[in-house]
Amino acid sequence: MNRYVLRFCKYGNMRFLSHLDLGRLFKRAVRRANVKIAFSNGYNPHELMNIVQPLSLGYESDSEYLEIDTLIPYDPDTLAQSLCQVLPEGIRFTACREEERTSKNLSFYTQRALYEAFFPLTEADAEKADMQGFMDQERVIIIKRDKKTKKPVEKDIKDWIYSFTIKDISEGQCRADMSLRCASNETANPGKLLESFFGFCGISTKIEDCRITRKDILALNGEGQLVSAYEAR
Amino acid sequence: MRIDRYKVQEILDSLLNKVEKPAAYIGGEPNQICKEDGSFSVRLAFCFPDTYEIGMSWNGMPILYHLVNSTCHTFMERVFAPRVDMQEQMRAAGLPLYTLESKTPVAQADIVGFTLQYEMCYTNVLSMMDLAGIPLLSKDRGEEWPLVIAGGPCAFNAEPLADFFDAVLVGDGEELLPEFCRVFSECKKAGLTKKQTLDKLQRLQGVYIPSSYSPVYDEDGSFIKYEKLDPNAPDRVLRAFLKDMNSVDYPTNNIVPLIEVVHDRAVCELFRGCTRGCRFCQAGMLYRPVRERSMEENLRIAREQIENSGHSELSLLSLSTSDYTQFEPLVEKLLPYCKSRSVAISLPSLRLDNFSFKVLDEIQGIRKTGLTFAPEAGTQRLRDVINKNITEKDILGALDKAIDLGWNSVKLYFMIGHPTETDEDLDGIADLARKIMDLAREKNGGNRGRFSVSVSVANFVPKPFTPFQWVPQDSPREFERKHMYLMNRIRPIKGVTLHYHESFVSTLEAILARGDRRLCVAIQRAFELGCRFDSWTEHFNEKAWKQALSETGIDENYHALKGLAPGAALPWNIIDSGIDDTYLMSEYERSQKAATTPDCRLGCNGCGINAHTDCPCGGIL
Numbered sequence: 001m002n003r004y005v006l007r008f009c010k011y012g013n014m015r016f017l018s019h020l021d022l023g024r025l026f027k028r029a030v031r032r033a034n035v036k037i038a039f040s041n042g043y044n045p046h047e048l049m050n051i052v053q054p055l056s057l058g059y060e061s062d063s064e065y066l067e068i069d070t071l072i073p074y075d076p077d078t079l080a081q082s083l084c085q086v087l088p089e090g091i092r093f094t095a096c097r098e099e100e101r102t103s104k105n106l107s108f109y110t111q112r113a114l115y116e117a118f119f120p121l122t123e124a125d126a127e128k129a130d131m132q133g134f135m136d137q138e139r140v141i142i143i144k145r146d147k148k149t150k151k152p153v154e155k156d157i158k159d160w161i162y163s164f165t166i167k168d169i170s171e172g173q174c175r176a177d178m179s180l181r182c183a184s185n186e187t188a189n190p191g192k193l194l195e196s197f198f199g200f201c202g203i204s205t206k207i208e209d210c211r212i213t214r215k216d217i218l219a220l221n222g223e224g225q226l227v228s229a230y231e232a233r
Numbered sequence: 234m235r236i237d238r239y240k241v242q243e244i245l246d247s248l249l250n251k252v253e254k255p256a257a258y259i260g261g262e263p264n265q266i267c268k269e270d271g272s273f274s275v276r277l278a279f280c281f282p283d284t285y286e287i288g289m290s291w292n293g294m295p296i297l298y299h300l301v302n303s304t305c306h307t308f309m310e311r312v313f314a315p316r317v318d319m320q321e322q323m324r325a326a327g328l329p330l331y332t333l334e335s336k337t338p339v340a341q342a343d344i345v346g347f348t349l350q351y352e353m354c355y356t357n358v359l360s361m362m363d364l365a366g367i368p369l370l371s372k373d374r375g376e377e378w379p380l381v382i383a384g385g386p387c388a389f390n391a392e393p394l395a396d397f398f399d400a401v402l403v404g405d406g407e408e409l410l411p412e413f414c415r416v417f418s419e420c421k422k423a424g425l426t427k428k429q430t431l432d433k434l435q436r437l438q439g440v441y442i443p444s445s446y447s448p449v450y451d452e453d454g455s456f457i458k459y460e461k462l463d464p465n466a467p468d469r470v471l472r473a474f475l476k477d478m479n480s481v482d483y484p485t486n487n488i489v490p491l492i493e494v495v496h497d498r499a500v501c502e503l504f505r506g507c508t509r510g511c512r513f514c515q516a517g518m519l520y521r522p523v524r525e526r527s528m529e530e531n532l533r534i535a536r537e538q539i540e541n542s543g544h545s546e547l548s549l550l551s552l553s554t555s556d557y558t559q560f561e562p563l564v565e566k567l568l569p570y571c572k573s574r575s576v577a578i579s580l581p582s583l584r585l586d587n588f589s590f591k592v593l594d595e596i597q598g599i600r601k602t603g604l605t606f607a608p609e610a611g612t613q614r615l616r617d618v619i620n621k622n623i624t625e626k627d628i629l630g631a632l633d634k635a636i637d638l639g640w641n642s643v644k645l646y647f648m649i650g651h652p653t654e655t656d657e658d659l660d661g662i663a664d665l666a667r668k669i670m671d672l673a674r675e676k677n678g679g680n681r682g683r684f685s686v687s688v689s690v691a692n693f694v695p696k697p698f699t700p701f702q703w704v705p706q707d708s709p710r711e712f713e714r715k716h717m718y719l720m721n722r723i724r725p726i727k728g729v730t731l732h733y734h735e736s737f738v739s740t741l742e743a744i745l746a747r748g749d750r751r752l753c754v755a756i757q758r759a760f761e762l763g764c765r766f767d768s769w770t771e772h773f774n775e776k777a778w779k780q781a782l783s784e785t786g787i788d789e790n791y792h793a794l795k796g797l798a799p800g801a802a803l804p805w806n807i808i809d810s811g812i813d814d815t816y817l818m819s820e821y822e823r824s825q826k827a828a829t830t831p832d833c834r835l836g837c838n839g840c841g842i843n844a845h846t847d848c849p850c851g852g853i854l
Contacts (some may be wrong), residue, residue, distance in 0.1 A: 013245075016255035021492050028489060028543030031574075032263075045575065058250050086543070088261050088491065208250040 001038050002073045005106060006080055007095040007230050011060045014090030019054035025087070026051070026066060032086040035079065038069040052106045052229060053113065053182055053217055056189060061214040063094075065229050067105055073098075099233045109219040109232055112162060113182035115190040119210040121174045125203040131166060134200050142192040157181075160188040164197075182217055236329060238336040244328040245336075252319045256492045257285035260311070260333030263489045264541070266298070267334045268308040275307040275418045278332050278342035278379070282349070282357035283768070285313040289488070290496035291350060292550060293385075297410055299484030304411050306418040310334040310342075314357045317765070317772070320364060330365040339365035344417060345379045346410075347398075349387035352745035353738070353768035355394060358383075359760040362397070369757060371399050371444060376427055380417070384410065386519055388441075389472070390697045390805035393745050393752035395443035400431060403808050404439040404472030405505075407481050412437060435466060439473030442466065446807060448750050454791075456749050456804045469809040474846040478505060478526040485537035489544070498546035498579065499538040501531055503563070507552035508833045508850055511609070512620045512824050513648065515696035516552055518812055521840065522848035528559040532566055539576055547571060548579045555584045556834075558853075564592050584623075585631040594638050603687075604635050607646040610654075611661025617827040618653050620820075625665065632669055636676050641684045643669060649715050650693035650707035650739075652824065659715060662688065663722035666729045673728075681728050688723060689732045690716070692739035696746050697805040698812060700820035705796035706743045712736035737775050738767070740789060744782075747797075749804035755785040813841030 010017070017025070027047050030037045039045040052065035070079075080096035087093075099106075121129070134140070140158040145151070160181030169175045180188040195207045219232035249255040279297065281288030288294065294311070301309040310332035315323060323330070330339045339345055345367065347358050359369055367381065368374050374381070383391055384402035391401045402409055413434060420430040435442050445466035446459040461468075475481065490497070506523035507516070526534075535547055547567070551557065564578075571578050578596045583589050585604075593604075606628055609621045616623065632643060647662050666686050673684040692712050695701045707715070716733045723731045745752065759781035766772035782789055797803065799818060806814070816839060823830060830838055834854040842848055 013249075013256075013259035013261055016249055016259055017491055018256070021256060024493065025491060027545070028263075031543035031545070032541065039575070058255070086263060088263055088265075090261065209247070 001101060002070050003099050003101040004068055004070065004074065004076060004079060004096055005099050005230065005233070006066045006068070006083070006093045008064050008066060008091060008093045009060075009062050010055065010064055010091050012090040014088065015058055015060045017091075018057050019051065022091075023049075023051060025091070029083050029086045030068070033082045035068075035074070035083065036071040038071050050105045050107065053110055053187070055214055056191065056212075059115075059191075059212045059214060063214070063216040063228070063230070065106060065217065066093075067099075069101065095230060097230075102233075106219065106229055106233060107184055110182055110184075110217050110229055111220055111226060112179055112218040113187075114215040114218070115176075115178040115180065115212060116215055117176040117178070117190060117194060117210050117212045118169075119174055119176070119194070119205050120172055121168075121203065121205055122172065125201075125205060126168065126174075128201045128203055129166060130201050131164070131197075134197050135161075135164065137200070140193070140196060142189070142196045144189070144192060157188045157193065160186060161193065164193065235341075236327075236338055238331075241328065241331045241336040241338065244326050248322045248326050248328070252322055253316060254285075254492065257313065258315065258319060258333075259491075260336075262491050264486050265334060265488050266302045268302070273306060273308040274421060275344065275414050276337065276342040277301060277307050277309045277344045277346060277414060278312050278337075278339045279309050280312040280314075280339070280345060280347045280358075280361055282314055282347055282354040282361055283766070284316060285490075286492070286494040288313045289490045289494045291348070292500050292502060293348065293406065295484045295487040297406055298488070299486070300407060300411050300482070301414060303482065304414065307411070307414040308334075310337070312339055312361070314361055314766070315364070320360070323364060330361055340367050340379065342379050343421065344414070345381045346402075347381075347383045347385075349383050349385040349391065349394075351768065352387055352393075352742050355745060355756050356760045356764045356767055358394065359397070359757060360765045363760070370396055372396075374399070380427065380430070382413075386515065387746075389519055389808055389810060390746065390748070391441070391443070392448075392750045392804050392807075393748035393756060395750050396753040398443060399427070400434055401441040401443065402439055402473070403441055403470060405475035406473075407475045409437065409439045409473040413440065432463075432465060435463075437473075438471055441470040441808060443750075448804065455801070457802055459807055469807060471809040471845065472811055474811070475505075475524065476846055478502075478524050479530055483526075483530075483534055485534055486541050487538060489542045496548065497544070498548050499535065499542055499544040499576075500548045500550050501535040501538065502526070503531055503549055503551045503554060503557045503560075505551070506850075508556065509553060509622060510620055510820075510830050510833060510838065511622075512618075512700040512820055513609070513651065513693060513696075515699050518698050518817075519810060520552065521812065521842045522846065523556075523834075523850040525558060525850070528563050528566075531559075531563060535567060536570065539571075539574065545575060546577045546579060548581065550581065552582060553584065554580050554582050555586065555589050558850075561588055568592070568595060585627075585635075590631075590634055590638070603642040603644050604632075604640050605644040605646065606631075608665065609646065609648050610651055611647065611658045611663075611665060614827050615651055615654060615658045615661070617829050618824050619651055620824070620829055622829065622832065625668075628665070629668060629672060632672060633676070636673055636684070641673075641682065642687070643685075644687045644689065645669075647688065647690045648693045649690050649719075650712060652701060652704045653827075656718060659719050660722065662690070662719060663726070666723060667726050670726060670728055684728060686729045687732065688719075688729060690719065690734075692734055692736055694739055694743045694746060697803070698810045698817070700817050700824060702747070702803065702817065703797040703799050703801075703821065705794050706740065708790075708794055709736040709740050712739065735770065735773070737778075738773060740794075741767070741778060744787070744789060747805075751785075752787065755781050755787045758785050811842045811845045813839075816840045 038048045048069035050067045076096040080093040139156040146153045162179040166176045178190050217229040218226045219229040221227050221232045380399045382400045383398050388401045445463035449457045504525040506520045610616045762777040837851045
């Protein structure tokens with residue numbers, strides 16, 4: 001068996017495709033492109049593929065990663081091309097390389113994700129924006145829904161924020177850049193962070209009006225350095 | 234301001250973050266067809282009046298989509314009913330209903346077509362027209378508005394929506410809809426008015442123009458007849474017939490939805506129609522005669538669909554799948570093919586004979602899902618009344634085998650409220666469930682084990698063009714009494730559960746199914762009172778519907794409960810379904826004597842369909 005890691009982007013209307021739907025789309029794409037994918041053993045065999053770190057519904061991304069195990073070797077470029085042909089506009093494979101098959105998949109090594117967000121800000125709100133004060137808080141609280149009880153719970157994500165900056169780019173438009181924790185069980189959501197920031201400062205911008213893009217996911221390589229997940233293994 | 238598609242996308246960008254299931258509103262799925270502006274002359278906005286997930290599971294959509302888009306004159310685009318949250322966002326943002334392919338506002342199409350698959354979608358038709366900004370009433374739409382048309386099984390009695398539609402297409406759509414669009418494109422090219430266009434379209438077999446007729450009622454409100462307002466209109470509109478399924482270029486490049494829809498699978502319709510002649514079944518009457526597609530075609534279509542879609546499930550569809558004459562060889566060829574590609578086969582509407590069992594055992598393997606039977610009535614007498622040709626011996630015999638093969642759950646479907654039904658027939662439902670449980674216990678050494686029986690009862694709704702079109706329906710109270718009666722008999726049996734439906738929904742379904750043109754105002758009023766998604770339990774608003782009916786003078790007792798005198802004028806008889814009225818009447822009379830009518834493959838029963846088209850399966854056995 002061979003393992004390939006593919007980098008893909010997700011943009012335009014395809015940002016409204018959920019993680020589960022994306023998985024289904026890739027499974028069908030593999031069938032349509034006639035790629036000899038490997039299946040798990042067991043009563044209900046499933047395709048051996050892994051989307052590295054789910055992307056929230058509504059976000060675009062420049063660099064997402066898909067790992068697939070195949071029964072026969074493929075030329076990486078040909079593999080990416082043949083899969084691209086059966087995908088809708090808005091999802092495109094931009095790179096593909098073979099990686100060593102190990103028991104752990106790439107999600108295990110990821111550490112951070114880089115995000116960019118564009119959002120409107122009124123003049124009055126711009127004066128309220130207090131990044132220093134926000135980051136100087138002892139705790140940075142976000143509200144998330146508990147997966148089981150569905151009740152809102154508070155969560156301190158201060159340690160998961162590696163950088164968070166806001167720039168005025170043109171009249172009434174702002175850009176935020178964020179580097180946040182993105183590991184198997186510890187993931188900070190950039191939308192929640194912005195929401196928390198707007199709440200702290202009393203800014204009226206709504207989270208639905210923020211357009212968020214994941215720029216890349218970073219992982220540790222063999223030497224313990226933080227690099228793009230594509231180059232990590 | 235006229236909104237163009239760029240503006241539509243811009244507004245969408247700003248509101249899709251705020252709604253549930255945003256991917257239902259974006260289009261752009263694999264295999265979608267998007268024609269360039271200028272490469273066609275007619276834009277058809279094809280509306281399914283329910284959500285994307287339901288509409289995309291309907292087998293007719295890919296067929297019409299492919300056939301219409303294969304023409305050079307017409308571009309058919311899809312439209313579905315937005316969920317309530319999306320409707321609110323669209324209204325707030327000033328975004329009109331748009332097509333998924335090109336994001337064109339629906340009001341800018343040349344033709345807006347609705348498919349009517351079930352009665353409870355009628356308020357959605359109005360809410361979609363309203364969301365599109367199109368005036369609801371046909372008479373209020375001048376030359377600047379699209380032609381609004383409808384088709385589908387409920388088009389056989391479209392009277393309750395007659396005031397809203399310019400034209401109704403009745404019968405098989407494979408040839409009729411593309412031809413309708415072709416004639417329309419010629420009229421458009423020639424610069425004809427709407428009136429002139431409808432006059433030309435009216436000449437096609439299967440096209441009904443409601444405004445060509447005006448209904449006449451007597452003093453006590455009974456329907457008497459139609460007065461013809463247009464001398465060129467036919468006395469009765471004969472439905473369209475597709476003669477041969479092998480002559481149609483059926484699609485194999487179906488759109489693959491991006492989100493999970495109700496039926497996420499490749500579908501192969503083995504044949505159309507059914508020879509069994511169950512007397513309550515409207516589909517069995519409307520889809521006559523039986524037309525089979527050849528085994529080679531079915532094989533090709535099934536394989537190509539799987540290859541082009543990447544689906545991991547294939548459904549072999551029809552009204553009675555094991556009646557397909559080539560069923561065994563077809564399945565024997567498909568099984569190894571599907572197995573090698575890890576594609577599951579599903580077989581709805583199967584009769585459990587020996588071969589079917591062998592197949593089911595093979596495709597379900599170790600993890601067996603449930604078995605389903607539809608006896609429809611609890612006693613042999615009542616099954617003879619409805620002509621449901623299945624005996625208790627058949628069911629128990631099949632279960633005996635099923636339990637040996639390892640199945641441990643069974644679903645039984647019944648209807649209650651059939652004509653002549655008594656409480657004894659309800660006892661029969663409980664008895665059958667008990668006998669199955671006893672059998673399971675006996676075969677398992679006196680132990681029930683994990684075996685379970687699920688009994689589901691639906692409420693009988695009399696439908697036009699069936700032998701039961703005249704009969705009264707049980708009142709909601711009587712339905713509820715029967716539900717309780719059954720519950721009391723089934724509850725003591727361990728391992729058996731009972732499911733039943735809301736009764737007023739069934740009353741309303743009967744009112745809409747057999748309604749005349751006076752229902753138009755009632756449906757419009759219900760829509761104004763906020764009714765929509767009436768087939769969704771969480772959205773159905775009984776109070777608003779009752780208010781709408783009473784405000785518009787519709788007596789629910791009169792319209793649903795009262796039987797119609799055999800021989801009385803029927804509002805839907807403006808349509809000729811191809812089945813003789815005398816046949817329906819004789820079937821009704823036979824039902825009253827509990828006399829059965831055999832499967833028409835054993836010999837022609839004289840329903841009259843062969844006077845209009847070939848009936849290739851009549852008397853073949």
